[in-house]
Amino acid sequence: ETGVTQTPRHLVMGMTNKKSLKCEQHLGHNAMYWYKQSAKKPLELMFVYSLEERVENNSVPSRFSPECPNSSHLFLHLHTLQPEDSALYLCASSQDPGGGSPLHFGNGTRLTVT
Amino acid sequence: QKEVEQNSGPLSVPEGAIASLNCTYSDRGSQSFFWYRQYSGKSPELIMFIYSNGDKEDGRFTAQLNKASQYVSLLIRDSQPSDSATYLCAVNIAQRTGRRALTFGSGTRLQVQP
Numbered sequence: 001e002t003g004v005t006q007t008p009r010h011l012v013m014g015m016t017n018k019k020s021l022k023c024e025q026h027l028g029h030n031a032m033y034w035y036k037q038s039a040k041k042p043l044e045l046m047f048v049y050s051l052e053e054r055v056e057n058n059s060v061p062s063r064f065s066p067e068c069p070n071s072s073h074l075f076l077h078l079h080t081l082q083p084e085d086s087a088l089y090l091c092a093s094s095q096d097p098g099g100g101s102p103l104h105f106g107n108g109t110r111l112t113v114t
Numbered sequence: 115q116k117e118v119e120q121n122s123g124p125l126s127v128p129e130g131a132i133a134s135l136n137c138t139y140s141d142r143g144s145q146s147f148f149w150y151r152q153y154s155g156k157s158p159e160l161i162m163f164i165y166s167n168g169d170k171e172d173g174r175f176t177a178q179l180n181k182a183s184q185y186v187s188l189l190i191r192d193s194q195p196s197d198s199a200t201y202l203c204a205v206n207i208a209q210r211t212g213r214r215a216l217t218f219g220s221g222t223r224l225q226v227q228p
Binding site for chain 1: 118122145146148156157158159160163202204205206207209210213214215216217218219220221
C-alpha cells in the first residue's frame with residue numbers, strides 16, 4: 001500500500017454509539033493530522049501529532065479523542081456525537097509538523113450521525 | 115478577519131483561457147503556501163507549493179507570491195474542463211499554541227466551459 005489510507009470510507013452512527021476512524025501512512029512522515037470538512041465550511045484543523053506526541057488540539061470537543069500509537073498510525077475515537085458532527089473527516093501526513101511541507105491526504109471518512 | 119481568504123466563486127472561464135485564483139492571508143510570519151485541488155466527493159490533492167516571493171511555474175500552473183501584500187495566487191493556463199474543481203489555498207498559520215500548521219481557505223470553485 002502507498003500513501004495515506006483511511007478506514008472506513010463511510011460510517012453511519014447513532015448519537016449514543018462509540019466508533020473509531022483509522023488512518024495509516026506509508027510515506028515515512030513524522031507528522032499526522034485530523035481535519036474536518038463540513039458542507040460550505042473550510043477544512044478545519046482538529047489535531048496534530050508529531051512523532052506520536054500531540055502538539056495541537058484546536059479546541060475540539062472531548063467527544064473526539066485522538067490516539068497515535070506510532071508514527072504510522074492515527075485513530076480518532078468517537079463517542080456521543082451530535083448530528084452537527086456529520087462531515088468528511090480527513091487524515092493527512094507530512095514530513096514537517098509546522099506546516100512547512102505539503103500535506104498528503106487520505107480519501108477521508110464520510111461520517112453521518114443520526 | 116479570516117486567516118486565509120478566498121473568493122468562493124464560482125469562477126467561470128472558457129476552455130483554453132487563463133484562470134486566475136487569488137488568496138490573502140493574515141499572518142505576516144507565514145512562510146509556506148500551498149495550492150490544492152479538490153474534486154467533488156474527493157480529498158484534496160496537492161498542485162503546487164511556493165516559499166519565496168515571485169513566480170513558480172509547473173506545466174500549465176503558475177503560483178505567485180507577494181509576502182509584503184500577503185497575497186498568493188494560482189494561474190492556470192489553457193484551462194480544460196477537467197480543471198473544473200474547487201481550489202484550496204493553504205498557509206502555515208500560527209495556532210493558539212504558537213506552533214504553525216496548515217490553515218485552509220474556503221476554496222474557489224472553478225468552472226471551465228467547453
